[in-house]
Amino acid sequence: MERLNESLSAGSKVLRFAYEHYVLGRPYPLSVTLNVTTACNLSCSYCDIHSGKRKEPPTDDLVKLIRALGDHTVHWNLTGGEPTLRKDLDVIVDAIKDLPDPTYLTMFSNGKGLRRKKHLVRRLDEVFLSLDGSRTFHDRTRGKGAFDAAMDAMDVLAGMGKAYSATCVISKGSERELDFVFDLALKKGIKVGFIPVRIYSRSSEMIEELEPTPGEMHRVIERVRRFPLTSNSPAGLDILARWPHEPRFSKPCKGGTTFFTLEADGRLYRCCERRPEHKLPDPVDPERVMEWVRNIPREPCYGCWNIEGQELNMMFHLQPRAMLNLIRSARISLAMRRGAPLRPA
Numbered sequence: 001m002e003r004l005n006e007s008l009s010a011g012s013k014v015l016r017f018a019y020e021h022y023v024l025g026r027p028y029p030l031s032v033t034l035n036v037t038t039a040c041n042l043s044c045s046y047c048d049i050h051s052g053k054r055k056e057p058p059t060d061d062l063v064k065l066i067r068a069l070g071d072h073t074v075h076w077n078l079t080g081g082e083p084t085l086r087k088d089l090d091v092i093v094d095a096i097k098d099l100p101d102p103t104y105l106t107m108f109s110n111g112k113g114l115r116r117k118k119h120l121v122r123r124l125d126e127v128f129l130s131l132d133g134s135r136t137f138h139d140r141t142r143g144k145g146a147f148d149a150a151m152d153a154m155d156v157l158a159g160m161g162k163a164y165s166a167t168c169v170i171s172k173g174s175e176r177e178l179d180f181v182f183d184l185a186l187k188k189g190i191k192v193g194f195i196p197v198r199i200y201s202r203s204s205e206m207i208e209e210l211e212p213t214p215g216e217m218h219r220v221i222e223r224v225r226r227f228p229l230t231s232n233s234p235a236g237l238d239i240l241a242r243w244p245h246e247p248r249f250s251k252p253c254k255g256g257t258t259f260f261t262l263e264a265d266g267r268l269y270r271c272c273e274r275r276p277e278h279k280l281p282d283p284v285d286p287e288r289v290m291e292w293v294r295n296i297p298r299e300p301c302y303g304c305w306n307i308e309g310q311e312l313n314m315m316f317h318l319q320p321r322a323m324l325n326l327i328r329s330a331r332i333s334l335a336m337r338r339g340a341p342l343r344p345a
């Protein structure tokens, strides 16, 4: 009965979203990413998030903001840096999970130290763990011990019966790592999402030597397309296959009208800090957050390499292939839960 009530409550929120956003044309924060810290316990060679001053929005403001958005937001995503380094993460997780309406709470993590955070992991709905390839490859870009930390986190999550999947950054040499990633995913029964290395760094010189060649990217994408446990939609893979030409859509992106990010500097952005022109000028006032949501800069934006953002964009544009991927993904999760065999096509 409780499950039925939760489903009805989430369903009514989604219907309200559909009415307010698609019929009345209002911005509606159905999905919100909270970047809770810029601190990280790894220093991956393609990332500079961790290299600046540690930034964290104050706990009280975050909790007030969560409560203020709770009437609208269904999907919350915690990211960083490494979110588990934030000392009050349990307060943030509780604030989200104690909202009156049901929520779907996800978290990105590199896995290091996750074992010590079992109490808060218990309240998450899904964890996305970094996995770039075999130990040698993963540790080469992410630092010694990073692979073992990711494997340990997988054991912890599997032991807790917690849904998790892997996020694989495509960089130079990823092609040779695919067999390893596919085999591991099949063995563990987890999905893998693929993202390009370019989204991580603000410095193009730093990232250039780590980028795959167009040929390598295309070969990787063709193999990923045939892998049954990929979480990217076919339309999302088409975007990646355009590499190195930045995607360009015919309709403006839904970032800033249906999905938002609160960055670690306390400012509200359309999608992420990598596009500073998309932010509000001051840290968000939790008391007036919906007013702020309506005022976020809204010059049309037609594409970027933020593949996760693009998947959301296509879904909120009700693009059939992105919607079908949602169903496919849910079916895979169900099949995996039932222990049905899954093999590469």
Ligand code: SF4
Binding pocket: 040, 041, 042, 043, 044, 047, 048, 049, 050, 080, 081, 082, 110, 130, 142, 200
């Ligand atoms: S890519 Fe993630 S795990 Fe690596 S340094 Fe950046 S924030 Fe940390």
Ligand code: SF4
Binding pocket: 253, 254, 255, 256, 270, 271, 272, 275, 301, 302, 303, 304, 305, 306, 309, 310, 313
């Ligand atoms: S296209 Fe990219 S940068 Fe622009 S709003 Fe969408 S996710 Fe953000």
